[in-house]
Amino acid sequence: MPQTASPALIDDLVAANHILVNEGVLDGFGHISVRHDQQPDRFLIARSMAPGLVTAEDIVVCDLDGNVHDAQGRKTYVERFIHSEIYRARPDVKAVIHSHSPAVIPFGVTGARLRPICHMSGFLGAQVPVFEIRRMAGEATDLLIRNQALGKALAADLGQSAVALMRGHGNVVVGVSIQQVVFRAIYTEGNARLQSEAMRMGEINFLTPEEAKAASDMNDEHLGRPWEVWKKRAQQNGL
Ligand code: MN
Numbered sequence: 001m002p003q004t005a006s007p008a009l010i011d012d013l014v015a016a017n018h019i020l021v022n023e024g025v026l027d028g029f030g031h032i033s034v035r036h037d038q039q040p041d042r043f044l045i046a047r048s049m050a051p052g053l054v055t056a057e058d059i060v061v062c063d064l065d066g067n068v069h070d071a072q073g074r075k076t077y078v079e080r081f082i083h084s085e086i087y088r089a090r091p092d093v094k095a096v097i098h099s100h101s102p103a104v105i106p107f108g109v110t111g112a113r114l115r116p117i118c119h120m121s122g123f124l125g126a127q128v129p130v131f132e133i134r135r136m137a138g139e140a141t142d143l144l145i146r147n148q149a150l151g152k153a154l155a156a157d158l159g160q161s162a163v164a165l166m167r168g169h170g171n172v173v174v175g176v177s178i179q180q181v182v183f184r185a186i187y188t189e190g191n192a193r194l195q196s197e198a199m200r201m202g203e204i205n206f207l208t209p210e211e212a213k214a215a216s217d218m219n220d221e222h223l224g225r226p227w228e229v230w231k232k233r234a235q236q237n238g239l
Contacts (some may be wrong), residue, residue, distance in 0.1 A: 003038035010056050012178045013044055018239035019230040022096065025185045028052075030099035031076075033083040034178050036061065037226055043087055043096075047074040064088045066148065069238070071102040071178050079144055082172055089155040093174045095181035098145075103192035108165040112199065114192060116207040121191035122204030122215030123162045130165045131157045138191035143169045163188050179223040182230070 013034050018025040023054040025210055042063050046054040047070075047174035057153055060070045064084045068076050083096045107114040107128070114128040136153045143166070145151050158172065165171045173188055175181030198204045207215065 004139040005061070006037050007036060007056075007116065009037050009178075010044065010059050013046075013059060014054055014056055015055040015234070016052040016168055016178050016182050017046060018180055018234040019227075020099070020185060020237050022234035022237055023186050023189075025097070025099045025101050025189055026051045027100070028103075030097070031079070032097045032178070032181070033062075033095065036095045038114040041087075042069070043083055045076050045080065045083060047168060048077050051052065066151075079168055081148050082145045082154060082179040083153030085148060086172070086174060089152070090158075090174065092176060095175050095178045095183050097173045097185045098170065099173075099185060100112060101104045101185065101189045101192070103189050103196065104171050105168070106196060107169070107192060108169070113164060114163075114188075114196075115203060115204075116212045116215075117191055117195045117198060119207070119211070119215035122207060122219065124188070124191060125131075125161060125212055126194075126209045128163050128165055129157050129159065129161055130167055130205075132167050134167075135168075143167075149153050164195060177223070179227045180220065183219070183223050187232070188228075197232065207211055 016032050028050045033043045036042040036044055042061050044059050045062055046058045047060050060068050060074055060076055062068050062076055062080055064087055066080050066084045082098045086093055086096050108130050116122050116124040131154050133143055145154055163171060163173050173181055173185045175184055
């Protein structure tokens with residue numbers, strides 16, 4: 001008998017949808033999921049809809065083959081395989097965001113690599129991998145992760161990283177909780193903006209991998225602080 005996910009987890013997932021829209025990470029597209037707290041081989045995600053409008057009633061349960069288990073027969077996003085294959089490959093991952101986060105796009109299509117420019121984005125590590133869909137699927141795709149094979153290839157390129165860019169498309173961010181993954185997605189966008197700016201001024205003095213690790217560990221202690229502000233700001237904006 002399938003077990004129901006905790007209502008608090010669903011509430012956080014709904015809040016995360018709204019926060020990510022309000023902070024400019026998601027728009028009408030993109031999605032966040034969380035691993036089911038009672039059934040680790042399933043995850044929770046909104047049905048196929050704009051993230052800014054998601055309510056608790058819109059959350060469906062999906063398995064790691066990408067099948068939705070929903071009494072009402074509702075569907076979720078075409079790119080659900082991003083989530084399912086990362087949960088399969090990374091038992092440590094409890095939450096996943098796929099977005100078209102705008103400032104990040106230039107780093108997937110040029111030789112410039114996204115790297116941590118400040119302590120808030122230490123989770124980026126040494127540098128961020130870039131997934132090239134052409135390597136798997138040729139030169140005529142619509143760039144979407146439409147099946148398990150593409151999801152597996154993306155998960156392989158992500159490896160043990162927190163973030164992977166998807167060339168000409170967007171990025172995927174993973175974390176051990178909803179709060180952590182939201183923090184990471186927002187600061188990935190912020191790092192991309194700052195790095196683009198700094199690149200115009202000259203050579204960049206990036207964090208060392210050790211600084212990045214230490215800063216990331218430090219920030220993980222304080223994830224609740226920005227979360228409350230982001231949540232309130234989204235509510236104030238009617239989300
Ligand atoms: Mn997409």
